[in-house]
Every structure is written in structure tokens, then in C-alpha cells.
Amino acid sequence: MPTIVPPYLLDRIAESADPRFPLAAEAARRALLRLPPARLPLIVPDAPDQPSALPDAPSQPDxxxxxxxxxxxxxxxxxxxxxxxxxxxxxxxxxxxxxxxxxxxxxxxxxxxxxxxxxxxxxxxxxxxxxxxxxxxxxxxxxxxxxxxxxxxxxxxxxxxxxxxxxxxxxxHTARLRYQGQSGALNEHVSDAFGALVEQYALGQDATAATWLIGEGIFTDAVQGRALRSMLEPGTAYDDDVLGRDPQPAHMRDYIETREDNGGVHLNSGIPNRAFALAARQIDGFAWESVGRIWYDTLTSGRLGENATFEQFAAETLRQAELRFGPDSLELRAVREGWQEVGVAVEGAQG
Amino acid sequence: MDVFVSRSGGLAGLRLTWHVRVDDQPDADEWILLIEQIPWNEVPPAPPETDRFTWDIRCEPAPFETDVADAAVAPPAADVDAHPPAASASPAPTASSASPDDDGAAADDGGDDASEPRPQSGAGQHDDPLVEPQEATLAERQLTGPWRQLVDRVQTTTEPKREAPRAPRAR
Structure with missing residues (x-):
């Protein structure tokens, strides 16, 4: 269930020690957790204790x-x-x-x-x-x-x-997806997916409010375009007299075979990008809590080969969705339908 | 002689192509000297780097007589360990592997653009080695020395065309 209150604001309220607002603080903490019992992680082997959405909680980068x-x-x-x-x-x-x-x-x-x-x-x-x-x-x-x-x-x-x-x-440092062909396009897709999540997390956007654009603000005003790529609608990010038209495919039937760009890694990433965005939008709420966690689990599962294909990657996302959210979960269904929508063959989640 | 340069990849995944007709240049002799310095068959292997550019450079016809048998594409070292050919040099594209600008067009349009049919390098087609183009694919880090000089010269001579990705086949 999406919330109109930005998570960073919820966080402030939740952490409020003001005794005048005990109910508000508790409500905010529940909203931050946002996972109803049926959607709580079932099995999370070797996964760190993962906190929920705290966009303005500090971390300690170097x-x-x-x-x-x-x-x-x-x-x-x-x-x-x-x-x-x-x-x-x-x-x-x-x-x-x-x-x-x-x-x-x-x-x-x-x-x-x-x-x-x-x-x-x-x-x-x-x-x-x-x-x-x-x-x-x-x-x-x-x-x-x-x-x-x-x-x-x-x-x-x-x-x-x-x-x-x-x-x-x-x-x-994790899946080491080889930068060529389908595994290379998956490498690019993973970067687009987490790049989008970083932006959504910083802005406190849910999947419906998010633009799903990569590189918004990169073009000058002279360019007829919104961004470098659209995860939700690959092939529509720009259409410009000088730049041409966004060439990304959105479905496997349009997969581009090319020798350039390491086998079209920046082109064919549009296919898994759309599957990711569609699943996130179907689940709704904060994408980093649903598909983000499924994709991160997939990336760190140790089960992806360096030459993983779209189908192999998709199968692992289904497995991780089932592990984290359960076999009857909205998350598993949304991820499966996302892959099906873009023409990547998937079967039931495999244990 | 024609020089074709194609840049693909990069974060944006855009494809730019340049075409220079060397014979039309006032300093054609300098172009030829530079092109002859290029070690077409000595492109060192390099692993692909994420989001960096890939360069395809082709001269047609070759600036010197080539021994097609020798130059016929020894796979780069990167292939030996099942990695992609981050760098490769070949005398010509094969029938199933299109050149960098099969669907490209000349930037200094003189009527002879990159989309024109070019010789194929299949068996029995090497009677005139001078017709064989020289072609190499380089990772961005490899674009040094005479390679870089040639690309810089091409870029200062003509404007690029931005084109759709070359797609030999879609499925």
C-alpha cells in the first residue's frame, strides 16, 4: 500500500521522542515497515538484517x-x-x-x-x-x-x-556478469535498476510516482528527449533530429544482434529494464522494498553464472521472490508477469 | 581511399560514424603516411570496461598489400579464455558479420557512402588484395598512438552522423 507521506518524513516522526505524539510515532514506524504479515520474508538464507525504508538515515561512506x-x-x-x-x-x-x-x-x-x-x-x-x-x-x-x-x-x-x-x-563484486551479449545487457540492466532505485530512494518516490528514467537532466535543452533511457517504456526516451530515436527494444522479439557496443549491452538492457519496472508498478509501494530486494538477492545469490542469459536471470529472480515473499505473494506474481510481458520465457519459481 | 570510423557504446549507447574520403583531402599524403603506421594486426587484447566506448576503424581499400591468409583474424587472446573479443583486427567483415557502417552514410557526402556494397572476404575472393579493407575494433583504452591520431584527424575533418545501431539481424 503506497503512502502519500514521504518516508523520510515518516522516519523523523517514527524516531520522534516527543511524548505528545506516541500514536503518530508508532503509526509511522508501522508505515515504514509496510510489510503486512503475509508479505514478510519467509526464508532469507545468509541475508543481512535489512532495515526498511529510511531515506534520510545516515550511512558512513568514504x-x-x-x-x-x-x-x-x-x-x-x-x-x-x-x-x-x-x-x-x-x-x-x-x-x-x-x-x-x-x-x-x-x-x-x-x-x-x-x-x-x-x-x-x-x-x-x-x-x-x-x-x-x-x-x-x-x-x-x-x-x-x-x-x-x-x-x-x-x-x-x-x-x-x-x-x-x-x-x-x-x-x-557479486555476480560478475560478463560484459558481452545477454549477460552484458543484464549487467547494464542491473545498473539501471539500482540507479533508478537510488533516485527514488533519495526522493522518497513510490513506483507509481517514479519516472523510471535513467539520465534525466543529462541532455541540454536543445535535445528533444527526456533522458537517456526509459525503463518503463524503452525506445521512447528521446526522438531528436540530431540524436535520432531511442533505439532500445522493449521485448525479446525486437532483441538486437549487433557486434558493436559489446553486443548491444546498452540496447538490449531495455528488455529486462521493462520487466523490472512493470513488476515494481504492479506491486506498487517503494520499489527498493520489493523488486529492489529481489534483484539484490538475485545478484548476491551466488547462483548466477557470469554468462547468465535473460531466462536464467529471470528464473533466479522468481526463485528469490518466492524465498523472500512466499509462493503466493503479489511480488512473485508481479515479477513473473513482468518477464512474461517482455517475452522472456519463465516457468514457476524453482526451489 | 576511404576511412570509416564508428563509435558505439558508452553510457548512452549512441552510435556515431565518420567517413572521410582521403583522396579529397588537401593533405592526402599525410593521411596515407599516418594510416600506414597503424598496426592493423597488432591490436592488443583488453577486457571490455563498463560504459566505455568501442571504436571500429576501417580503411578501404587497404593502404598496403595485405596477406589475407595471415591477417585472417587470429582470435584475440581474450577469446582464448572464452572472453569476448574486446579488441580484434580483421581484413574485412564476413558475410555474416557486417561492417561498422553497413547502414551508415558518408559524413562528407561525396556520393560514395558507407552503405554501398563492399567486397566480401569469403573464400575465393582474394584475387586483388589491394581491395581488401583493413579493419580493427578497439576498446577505448586501446585508442592510442597512430590509432588516436587517425581518429582525431577524422573528427576534426568531418562531423559525425548519429545513427541507429547496426543490427545484422533481429529475432
């Missing part, structure tokens, strides 16, 4: 932001460490804040302290290259270009992009 100063040399000059005040450089401070938001989601919701689960420093470099139209994860750090100013603005302008890059690090 952030280090460097400045490449327009060169393509890493790491660049260290300009802001954890706890230091804002620099006034928008890219530096956006990266710092975005990494904090991302760390908070993984820590507070999934019980994961940083990329490696062991407090690994979060390192980022901004102002990479000249008019560099990209952001990437190089295995050690997140790297952000400033964009060309004509089509792309700076890549730290979007929280979902920052979350996307950090999530690549999490994938690298």
Missing part, C-alpha cells in the same frame, strides 16, 4: 572525489575527501552527494556497506577529458565527463547515472 582537469588521466587531483565541505565546483559536489545517496541505499536497504560490502572507499573522477560525452566505471572508480554542452550536459547532473556507475562496481 568518498574521494578527484578532478581530471580536462585530461584523460586517472585518478586526477584529489579535491574533496569524506567530511570536507563543498568545493563550489558543481561536478565535484554533485558526485560527492550522489555517491552518498547511492551508498545510503545499499547500506540502509540492502545492508551492504559500499561496493564490496566492506566499506571500500568510493572514488570518483570528474571533469574527465574535454567535452567528454560519457561516464564509466573503470574497475576502481567512477569517471564522469562534462559533456559537450550541445547535446550532453555534465554526467554528474543525474543521480541515476551516478547510481548506475556505482552499481557496476557492486555487480563486479
Amino acid at each position: 568518498r574521494r572525489i578527484s578532478d581530471a582537469e580536462g585530461r584523460e588521466t586517472l585518478p586526477g587531483r584529489l579535491v574533496r575527501r569524506e567530511g570536507e565541505r563543498a568545493t563550489g565546483d558543481e561536478a565535484v559536489d554533485d558526485a560527492y552527494d550522489g555517491l552518498g545517496d547511492t551508498h545510503r541505499l545499499f547500506d540502509r536497504v540492502f545492508g551492504r556497506d559500499s561496493i564490496d560490502g566492506a566499506g571500500m572507499p568510493l572514488e570518483a573522477t570528474v571533469h574527465f577529458g574535454r567535452a567528454y560525452d560519457n561516464a564509466f566505471w573503470d574497475g576502481e572508480r567512477m569517471v564522469f565527463g562534462d559533456g559537450d554542452g550541445e547535446i550532453f550536459t555534465g554526467f554528474t547532473d543525474s543521480l541515476s547515472v551516478i547510481g548506475h556507475e556505482l552499481a557496476h562496481g557492486v555487480t563486479e
